[in-house]
Amino acid sequence: MEPMERKSNPHQDRHSGTTNGVGLPRDLIIDILSRLPAKFICQFRCVSKPWLSILSPPDSLLQNLHRNRSNSTPLLMFSENSYPHICLSSFDTQGQLRNQFTKHISSPVLKWRFCQGLMCFICEDHVYVCNPSTQVFLQVPYSIKLRVLYNFALGYLPSTNEYKIVHWFVETDSNGVYQIVCQIFTLKEGGSNAQGSWRVIGNSPHFIIDSRFPICLNGSIYWFGDEHRNSGDPMNIYAFDLATEEYETVLCPRAYSGPFDTCVRLLSIKGTLCLVDFKQCRSHVDIWMMKDQSNQIWVKEYSFDMFTKYRSIRNIHYIPSGDGRDEEILIGQRKEGLLLYNIKTRSIRKMGKFSNENTGIEIDMGRYLWPHLYFDSLDSLVAR
Known part of the structure; x- marks a missing residue:
């Protein structure tokens, strides 16, 4: 047939x-x-x-x-800085290893910054931007100003789909007066790699506290001011608009009158700016949320007690609900390790040990830096 x-x-x-x-x-x-x-x-x-x-x-x-779905299932990114290599390990909130890789670097890492799915490493003689998910590294073109380390931020501008590295550094004018100068390096998402350059945009009217991590929210970078470090007066919050590249002042909550304190943090919850006030004397946490940014109206949204007293907060992150998981606030403390506060049940639990689910080998977290919230990302890196 x-x-x-x-x-x-x-x-x-x-x-x-x-x-x-x-x-x-x-x-x-x-x-x-x-x-x-x-x-x-x-x-x-x-x-x-x-x-x-x-x-x-x-x-x-x-x-x-992919970005929308990964935002509901964030990971914890740990960095092991063992020059001349850096090891990046991401875990889920259950402590299971999801991704890990090692990269050779030219000099020790001095600072690191996170924004959505990207990381920025500031080394002695280079700046790298990395997407840990795709394991792509981009070495940012060198600037002589990078030798003057003061503070860095990595921000994302949704309107143009761009990432910006913002570097504040100290210069002395002809009269011997110190001033804070700002330069920016822009990374356009998508396309092929190309050489870019730093742009000096002028002086900053505000000091930036180096010991705090600036946060990026809705196209602006926020940080605490440094003017009242020793005065005992309430601190200010400042913002840098990545679109207009201009500064503005954000007033702290009126009911919050605390002075400069190592246990005050900025946090993003549901796309809203929040101020976290941790009172060490009684291990109590208050979280103020900016309900109306145009009128700068704050509301105390959350208030809860921790396990122990006299423990400062190393870092704090908001974990959205997803996959049957309630909203949680991740708190890192020096002695107790990582704690998770469940917003719905108002309960606190300690995170368990971190391990590789394939091999069953536990990860020695003592070698790693404290984690940052990380979102699995397909973002590519292009210098502009």
Whole structure:
């Protein structure tokens, strides 16, 4: 019997064409891929040319879906700085290792900053920007001003889809007066790598406390002012708009009259600026939320007690709900380690040990720096 000749189906051929020969609608493929870790998505570029066209660079729809889903399942990123290498390890909130890799660096890391899915490492003679999910490193072009370390911030501007490294440094004018100067390096998300340059935009009217991590929220960088460090007066919060590259002052809550304190932090909860006041004398935490930024109206949104007294907060992060998990606030303390405050049940639990679920080997967290909240990301790095 002769083989039956396959008849052409014009509708099916058109459908296959719209799927780029993969056999499934493009939107369905993107929806499936957006649910996977970024490192797996990058590996799928080798599957076929049609998949390569979707994934290199990542399709904008895929990137947006993946970003939205990863925002509900944040990870904890630990950094082990053992020059000439740096080891990055990400864990879920259950303590399971999700990703780990090691990178050679040219000099010891002095500072590090996080923003969404990217990290910025400030070394003695170089600045690196890294996407730990895709394991892509970009060495930022050198600037002689980088030798004068004062403070750094890494921010994201949603309106232009750009990341900006902001560096404040000290200069002395002709009269011998110290002034804080600001320079910026811009990274455009997507495309091919290219050389960029630093832009000096002028003097900063405010000092930036070096011991605090500035936070980026809705296209602005926020930090505590340094003017009242020794005066006992209430501190100020300052903002730097990444779009206009201008400064503004944000008043602290009126009911909060505390002086400069090592246990005051800034925090982003649900896209809103918050001030965290930790009273060491009785291990109590108050979190003030900016309800109306135009009128600078604050409300004390959360208030709870910790396990022990006289323990300062090393870092604090908000973990959104997702995958059956309640909203939680992650608090790092020097002795007790990592604590999770459940906003719904108002209960506190200690995080367990961190381990590799594949090998069962426990990770020695004593070698690592305190964690930062990290979001799995497909963002690529391009200098402008």
